Amino acid sequence: MNRSVFTMPRLCASLILAGMFTPMTLAQTTSSEAYVLDKVVQVSRHGVRPPTESNEKLLTAVTQRQWPTWLVPFGNLTGHGYTGAVEMGRYRGDVLRNAGLIPQGCPDAGQLLAHSSPMQRTKATAQALLDGMFPGCGFQPTYVRGSQDALFQANEMKFAALDPEKAKAGILKALGGSVEAAQARYKPYEDKLRAVACLPDADCPYGKQAWTLEENAKGRFSIKGLSAGANMGEVFRLEYSQGLPLDKVAFGHARSAAEVSSLMVLTKAKYDFVNDIPYIASRGASELMNQISLELKQGTPLASTRTESTPPDVPLMLLVAHDTNISYLRTMLGFNWKQGDYIDNNIPPVGTLQFERYKEVKTGEYFLRIGFEAQSMDQIRNLITLSETAKPYRTDFASSKDCRTTSLGLLCPLKDAISTVDKNIDPTALTPYTFQ
Template sequence: MNVSLSALFRVTGPLLTAALSISAPLIAHAQDNGHYVLEKAVQVSRHGVRPQTDTQKLVDATQRQWPTWLVRDGELTGHGYLAASLMGAWQAGHYRHAGLLPAGCPDNTTVYTLSSPKQRTRATAAALLDGMFPGCGQKALASTEKLDPLFQTDKMDFARIDPVIAKGEILKALGGDLQAAKARLQPDLDLLKAAACIEGKPCPFYEAEWVLKQNDEGRLKIKGLDKASSLGETFRLQYSEGKPLSEVAFGHAANAKQVMALTRLHRAKYDFVNDTPHIAKRGGSQLMNQLLLALEQGTALEKSDPLGNPPKAPLLVIVAHDTNLSHLRTLLGFHWALGEYQPGNIPPTGTLAFERYRDANSGERFIRTTFLTQSPDQIRNLTPLTGNNVPLQVDFEQPGCKKTAVGTLCPLESFASTLSKAIDRTAMTTARYP
């Protein structure tokens, strides 16, 4: 049975209030900033926990019925709302301790929050703000159009890929041959089949041939692998949602490690397609340019871009999709492996955060780039992020960066130069903010 999110939140409201009250005292875990002053922060978060986006496709792929959820396909769940709120509470505590945010409610010039038009991203933005500023009534903004050039970039004509270049890069990522790559991944296909399909009955996703195809929007996908990817991601989302283990992967995964083993083909889809340089440049340059412009605000590097500039707020919160984050991390050359997750995985509410610090002694400015996420069990158990229960996180490093009390800092000028070279300005259009 499908119910509205608002109905779910009426049920979970008391739990949310209790969770946020527990999460409030976060200062103790933070380190002394020394002489580094946090001036600006820009974060891009994936939406929170949702069901599969198309149940019928899973049924068709496996020839079996799938567990039901309390919300419609692809929409943020009540559990996902609570988990995102806990992440927001931790993030606000970090920013307050660093001096970027005041105590209490911020004014409208301090925080600007923008989300993709999708329901799951808009609801996640509301959850993050509830966690950051409970009772303050902070609002997130989103385009009223179905497609926003910042978020649905790869679906729009201005950022269409060159299929010849893209296919060449995908083939290189595959190791030169699609079927040879499939053969290498056969053990993962077998593992996924054992969890997803009924023994002795047809299993269409498993039997499907892998074919590289281009859709009407110009995007490339590996048909066959895409279904396997969706199965693994759905199993992970079932675990994150806190579903009974008898329902998670149809009872074939008893813990986070076993669940994540079923997501190896989800990782492969990103390795082979989303994370290839040409596709990332075409899909990620629009958003990356706006992030860079925001980080340069208030410095000698600040510029007026003919395609538009982001709002000037000390904290810019953007809620997007894992596709957006995969493009950004590829443009950066940022690789991570955290906890039980597969390398490079972008879990629900996983956040790519950019922080600009000023050295109070020299005046020099630096960028800290970090990826942070709740662990699988922190999301599943709605664990307040206090004390030793902090998010998993890793800092981006490149030549010229240095480790400090506030994290790995890279000089702003060299960081900006690296990003500018990675951005493809032919894959950009006017940026409009609500």
Template sequence: MLRLSPLSLRLLFAAFVALFSQIAQAESHYTLEKVVEISRHGVRPPSPDNRRAIEAGSARTWASWLTRDGDLTGHGYTAAWLKGRYESQRYRQLGLIGNACPNNAEFYLYASPMQRTKMTAQALAEAAFPGCGVTVQAKKGPDPLFQYPAGKASKASAAASRQEALAAMGGDLAAAQQRLQPQINALKRAVCQPAAPCPVFSEPWQLSVWSNGTIGIKGLDTLAAMAETLRLEWSENKPLSEVAFGKVRSAAEIAQLMPLLSYKYDYTNDLPSSASRGASTLMDQIAKALRGEQQNALPDTRWLLIVAHDINISWLRTLLDFHWQQGLYPPGNIPPGGSLVFERWRDERQQQFIRIYFQAQSLDQLRQLTPLDQQNPPLLTELHFNGCKTTEAGTLCPFTAAMQRIEKNINRSVIVPDRY
């Protein structure tokens, strides 16, 4: 048997360390060039419309909030700030941004015109660039980047949306309602008073196609709003006596009341026709940003951050055929502050790649305002398809193939050109 002296062993070990170091250095040849991020706003009370619906549907008053209905809360602001700090620290480590206050070539911030989106944007910017007073760009009125195209949908388009909704629920609305009865009953136990009327739980669902082509399901829409409100109560760190009327004690228990929110996405938002009409303008801007195009486009900047709504992310992920299930959340959930991120990378041979992922804070990270770092990161799910490869930079997909996936379902006929 060959015996090595201690000196030989140390030399051999040093050689192995040097070899692995060389391999690691050879693999670490990716540079982050650009980020396009679409974030949902942070934690809010139920919107005024949702409050009216859930209180009528349950025949009781729901918890009050210190913040006006629909607006970002102070707790939600802090949660968004924590996420912004985590992201900016990572991007500085990767050399995407510097330590100084940014100009428009380095960072550009655009938001939907609602208070909760603009304030979330402000929180993210203050965390990323403290003291810099970064301006949140937003329109004063409705913004077509985040909305369905104006005007009525054609009869053919409306019919296609209706058929897609029915297909998503298995072909029959009443059968879908019956199939989901266990989830409906779980929610009913949490929000209804014993032996008291709770109207929405005894009504048959009704499918509607609105004039602009969007889908609504009377009954399910209200139940989903209830599930969302319960999640928001938990995420806001309300006292347990106020969360789900005192019926839950843990993140796992609140998660069990949320599945109907996912089914609403499945049956009304995550539909090809709806997504194509609703997200083509936004997806076109994402594609232009990743290509570095300037005409009728948001500024060409290293980090383009757009603060929007869950429905916008729902439509975008449908166009991408991107699915996820994270932590305790039900499949496809889009938590407050969650973001769909597109990163453009290049290697030492100047080849470009796209990384696409969805990231979000967990139920407990939101509730407890947990600082995010490498040991306690947000939940993250990457999009992977044929041709993508796993690297130390994440799942990188060839630029051409990734752009084809991003652009293939854009409906050019509904894009609303604009100046930003």
């Protein structure tokens, strides 16, 4: 397929209207024909999975209770998760076809880059998204051999190692000064989880352990004690999303999406205190953000003249990652969202951070739309077909004061938006990178 297919007249562009904008004074425009969508980069979380093996062991130990049995190995994408990701890919493919970015049928493989983290759940999710977006085309994602990819596992690799003192200082600031004070504030939520997960007459250790800040052999930090409650909330959400019988979800204590989210307060706390620390996020995702930035600049006056580590110039780049990666990117951008029944800044299965580049027809100027899109918990649980009347959640990000509200969503001048994308990239946390 030649490039002209991707720049054909844009049809029904209003189908990608956003859900919610960051409140601010914005210029107004209504014409969807005034802009051409010419490049998209999206970073998606994997789909529904069971607990990882280490999390299963931890939760069994702290609750002294048998947790639900899943039909796939620990941590792997489930069949339900695959189907939900296919649907998200199908919907997203329809949106991009209506916008004119991708053609009907199968595009030339050279016009697409689909790359995933090397874990089974991310590789399988990438395949599901491709199967949904390009049915029958036989596209397959690329991924590195082994267990570490500098895009997705930078926080475990030496080139992006943390300065322990800087990391601890950031964590303690987020905690409000001390681990002990934070645990005291969150005791009601620990008590709530204890009542949900522990049998009344059992000798249940959960909630009795003092939180302690710990550094592992790879230089990553965690808060022991908090981790169990954080993982518990995430597992309850996965149980609900998987479609387990309601008497099995959170041991029968979460019969709606709202009730599930009420059990995820410690899940959010874990991200607030450990992942969403600006210094830690910058070290952990500068490599990924840099590749996103390089891709978005290509074909514009902002394009780098250096060729090393520059990704292929393609209209559509699909990256499939983990919630940790997206939380780092969110923190680096300063992007916050609240969607439906989810807790603030939550990253559900197949939740996607999207970067859409538009060219204004009249002026030739480039604009960037940054947003986060995710299916609702019930859409995932019930495998709802997505449509104009059953859309996923969508939140747009105002990356500068000069963004404009359009029928396409919130469009921000590319130069200003790229400054926001680039501002927290740490050049000392980069390494030469080539896509497979």
